[in-house]
Amino acid sequence: MWAIIRIHLEPGRFQIMDKPAPTHQTNIPTKKEALPREERQKQLEFQNEAVVHLHSLYNYALHITMNPDDAEDLVQETYLKAYRFFNSFERGTNCKAWLFKILKNNYINRFRKNSKEPGKVDYDLIKDFYHSIKDTRRDSSEADTDYFYSLLHEEVYQALLSLPEEFREVIQLCDIEGFTYEEIANMVDSPIGTVRSRLYRGRKLLRAQLEGYAKKYGLNTDNDQ
Template sequence: MTNPSASPSRSERFEAEALVHLGPLYRTALRLTGNDADAQDLVQETVLRAFRFFDSFEPGTNCRAWLFRILMNTFVNEYRKRVRGPQQVDLDETTMGTLESRADQAIVSLPATPEEVVSAGMLDGDLKEGLRALPPEFRAAVLLCDVEEFSYKEIAEMTQVPVGTVMSRIHRGRRALREFLLRRRRAKPVRALSAGA
């Protein structure tokens, strides 16, 4: 007969498998919500939901992807409903570097003057603003792919949409971000000339 105390409790299994992912969950929540308080609330709600439904998690599968799916669903269901102004997204240097290189790769194929390319310093604020301007589904897909480096399949599982939809959201998000940055790059020299006149 098996000793029930020999197998780990539900709480112990949850702690061992799920709570080790709190750091990545918080970083993504912060990028999605734009502020610490909302990010903490989002992670807390995610962990509560994950614990509540931990019996539905299949041991041996990707717990990180399962948690991110809950995070994304919670974000879309709760935070998108709020009627708010533009969200502030505070991106760390690593995130900025990753996104800047992706944006630069997309922009390289477009006509630009050497001066515009050299003035990459303007990307920092403009990139943050461009990300804030994206619809939540596009922003989430771009961040999960380009920053968190999840595969299309993993993102599809997390967001519970087909892989083709994920690919479309990433493509449209990158394109919208590229167009936003291009408009900014074209407008900045004009502003500089106007300010100097």
């Protein structure tokens, strides 16, 4: 059954965020046939709009928490909140962006509650974690001789982690999750111009980090190939 999770709402641009915080957990019906028709329709719509983004949400949660258990909790809280306030979701807008915003707010709220500082990560822990669950796929047929393409997940991931959070965040949202600048600006509560400049500077920093890895592993970093 469902664990009781206290959910707090934060101010934000989405309609859901303007609702007062609920005082108790929504009762979720346990039998399909007992559901009212409207509830069933809501479920179906929620499946098609929101549940389809489960893997993306989990990956984002993993990236920001660096902990599989925290990531699971965060995603579960996000879906519970999203389902309860699904009527507030503006139809026709990007549901994935809406879910990410809820998840990010939950994450910030959790850090505030735990008096932790986001951005301070245990690199040994991350390394162990990723070694334990990493995909072993390696593209041995890679024809491109550019050193860039010789880098593997670990190097790229470590390079990404080494960036200050404000740069890492926009790169994740843009390059991994494929959000538009407008959606990212909404998620990080900054103007589009700021998103644009963070992406520019973040990619430059990332490039420098990747070159560092390439040199460390003796790969050719000449541009003229």
